[in-house]
Amino acid sequence: MWNSFGDFLAMGGYGFFVWVSLGVCALVCIFEPISLNLKRRALLAEVREQSQADTGQS
């Protein structure tokens, strides 16, 4: 299909549009699970902190 890797990147002159579309999709699919993991960690830290504060008071 493609004659060279440069041809592949150029996408028949539409390289910018094709790679910007794919790039943003890739970024979102990487960012979403990472942000979810951070939320999970924040939740665990919050619950642990609360439980420590509770046991400290009692």
Place this chain on the structure above:
Amino acid sequence: MPTSKLQGQIKGNINWFKFAAPQRFYPLAGKLVPWFTVIGILLAAYGLYLGMWVAPTDATQGDAYRIIYVHVPTAWMSMVIYVAMAGWAGAGLVFNSRLSSMMACALAPTGALMAFLALWTGAVWGKPTWGTWWVWDARLTSTLVLLFLYIGFMSLHAAIDDVRRADRAAGVLALIGVVNVPIIYFSVVWWNTLHQGASVSFKGTSMATPMLVAMLVMALAFWAYCIALALMRVRVIILDRERHTAWARAEMGVT
């Protein structure tokens, strides 16, 4: 619980309602996440190989058409997730089941991201083919409304402190918004739009085989991705809402 036992007997002793309990669903979702993640990555790798490397250049649109391999799957998912979200929200309203409402909340951010990606890739595709990033065409406008419905659902839910009241209010909004989905789907038929008609519909396809296969593989990859993310998110939501229960505290390593 006597009711769940009765339901189990009605269903031939297989208790399908067992997993309606957040405590039961949490480990099941945890087991499913890695499978959908791996399937999604493999399908995306194969789909991109087919679409970007193997499939030929389009006769009329040149290589700009290759945006279709992410544009159509994200657009499909934005609509599918909305219907699923509204379905779970509706089940939460009717059966008063907490897990259903949690599923609706877990789907909303992923659906919003899919709607955003459909709009983004559409804009970047529109520039070289139509000469403009955006037009107020029926298909584009109704998809923008879909994004706003997702944002409205999440904002309304976040604005109400009592989580069960938030579930009900946001659930009603989700159900009302369902009318927008057929409007998006049939917009290219009902109105004279700049957006092209469906290349793939329930009646058949106008696409060449290698292009069609690549697009369907990418669609399956996005299905797997969205299922994995929704399951990951529902686990966080379950822990958050069940933080006062013994099992959730054990799960989080606090006593």
